[in-house]
Amino acid sequence: MPVTFASTLDMLADRGYRLTRPRQAVLRALFEDDDWLRPEEVLTHAREHFPSVGLVTVYRTLGLLEELGVVRRIHVEPGCHGYALAGLGHGHYLTCRSCHRVLEFPGREDLSPLIRQISRHTGFVVEDHLLELSGTCATCRRRRRSAPRRRREP
Amino acid sequence: MPVTFASTLDMLADRGYRLTRPRQAVLRALFEDDDWLRPEEVLTHAREHFPSVGLVTVYRTLGLLEELGVVRRIHVEPGCHGYALAGLGHGHYLTCRSCHRVLEFPGREDLSPLIRQISRHTGFVVEDHLLELSGTCATCRRRRRSAPRRRREP
DNA sequence: ATTGTTATTGAAATAGTTTTTCAATAAGTA
DNA sequence: TACTTATTGAAAAACTATTTCAATAACAAT
Numbered sequence: 001m002p003v004t005f006a007s008t009l010d011m012l013a014d015r016g017y018r019l020t021r022p023r024q025a026v027l028r029a030l031f032e033d034d035d036w037l038r039p040e041e042v043l044t045h046a047r048e049h050f051p052s053v054g055l056v057t058v059y060r061t062l063g064l065l066e067e068l069g070v071v072r073r074i075h076v077e078p079g080c081h082g083y084a085l086a087g088l089g090h091g092h093y094l095t096c097r098s099c100h101r102v103l104e105f106p107g108r109e110d111l112s113p114l115i116r117q118i119s120r121h122t123g124f125v126v127e128d129h130l131l132e133l134s135g136t137c138a139t140c141r142r143r144r145r146s147a148p149r150r151r152r153e154p
Numbered sequence: 155m156p157v158t159f160a161s162t163l164d165m166l167a168d169r170g171y172r173l174t175r176p177r178q179a180v181l182r183a184l185f186e187d188d189d190w191l192r193p194e195e196v197l198t199h200a201r202e203h204f205p206s207v208g209l210v211t212v213y214r215t216l217g218l219l220e221e222l223g224v225v226r227r228i229h230v231e232p233g234c235h236g237y238a239l240a241g242l243g244h245g246h247y248l249t250c251r252s253c254h255r256v257l258e259f260p261g262r263e264d265l266s267p268l269i270r271q272i273s274r275h276t277g278f279v280v281e282d283h284l285l286e287l288s289g290t291c292a293t294c295r296r297r298r299r300s301a302p303r304r305r306r307e308p
Numbered sequence: 309a310t311t312g313t314t315a316t317t318g319a320a321a322t323a324g325t326t327t328t329t330c331a332a333t334a335a336g337t338a
Numbered sequence: 339t340a341c342t343t344a345t346t347g348a349a350a351a352a353c354t355a356t357t358t359c360a361a362t363a364a365c366a367a368t
Contacts, residue, residue, distance in 0.1 A: 075284075094272065094276060094278050094280075096278070103276065103278075105272055105275070105276065115287060118248065118259055118287060121259070122248060122257065122259065122291075122292070123291065123292030123295075124248050124250070124257075124287070124289050124290065124291055124292065125289045125290045125295060126248075126287045126288070126289040127288060127289040127290065128287075128288050128289065129285065129286065129287045129288065130284070130285070130286040130287075130288070131283065131284070131285050131286075132283065132284040132285075132286075133269060133272060133278070133280045133282075133283045133284075134280070134281060134282050134283070134284070135278050135279045135280040135281040135282070136278065136279045136281065137276075137277065137278055138276070138277030138278065141277075141279060
């Protein structure tokens with residue numbers, strides 16, 4: 001069963017959290033975007049639904065949703081944190097070290113054998129995973145090649 | 155050939171970087187610890203070798219070493235950034251969502267077929283990877299089980 | 309050894325992100 | 339409608355990271 005805007009509201013209510021307008025605005029922002037967002041971007045979009053939301057509430061709501069497993073926190077540069085709906089993709093990202101663009105890629109292969117093995121070894125219950133490949137994207141590679149940067153001429 | 159303290163110094167000199175005492179202190183700190191460190195921790199250890207190093211230099215040196223591929227920047231909570239020698243482990247981490255402890259695990263299996271496939275598809279040159287499994291460690295799981303936290307009694 | 313050049317440094321200032329505090333508000337219940 | 343209290347926004351605080359800049363110290367050339 002996919003996690004939807006409505007099912008998340010239900011979940012919150014079930015657990016005794018109040019369905020406040022700021023919270024709903026943050027949730028909408030996340031569900032309307034099918035990509036990850038920085039907290040600041042979440043704020044901007046949430047304000048389209050409820051103009052008086054503050055950044056503090058955005059942080060608090062994101063933290064709550066992460067605890068509940070609705071969103072996934074990913075590592076993006078610069079600034080460190082981005083949030084994506086946990087349903088999107090599978091936590092597989094390509095990040096370019098040069099331009100810092102982030103590309104999501106569908107993880108067709110299956111990491112679960114590995115994960116099961118780790119669990120047995122360590123006692124960890126693995127709830128999520130993040131696979132981040134870093135390198136140089138095609139665009140930056142071309143740019144570098146045409147203008148190589150050396151510190152010293154031998 | 156493994157990257158050592160000495161070989162890194164050579165590499166820096168070859169590229170025209172000066173072998174200053176602050177830099178050497180930061181490098182020592184990294185090579186003496188066989189685990190990842192936060193910038194603040196790098197500072198503490200570096201000061202054992204050269205008391206007047208400043209945090210700014212630590213950041214600058216870490217940035218330089220990352221560019222050169224000597225250290226790897228990893229994502230750790232809280233605070234976001236940790237640095238580990240690139241030779242250590244293979245960028246495979248288990249992080250506990252509850253206590254935020256980080257455990258490194260040896261990635262015995264090989265991700266290179268996947269990586270090659272991604273490269274072909276996207277044009278990315280993948281230089282490094284980070285596989286982070288998040289979940290609940292054995293200790294926290296036991297603690298939770300004995301004192302479950304519910305927001306509401308049904 | 310001494311000098312000159314300049315990469316590098318530390319301190320302070322700045323920028324940016326995330327968290328805490330707290331009185332006021334509003335969601336859900338009675 | 340009133341009550342209870344989780345939740346909020348604004349301000350302040352706590353951190354983390356970067357920029358600026360005069361002073362310093364590596365290193366090369368003498």
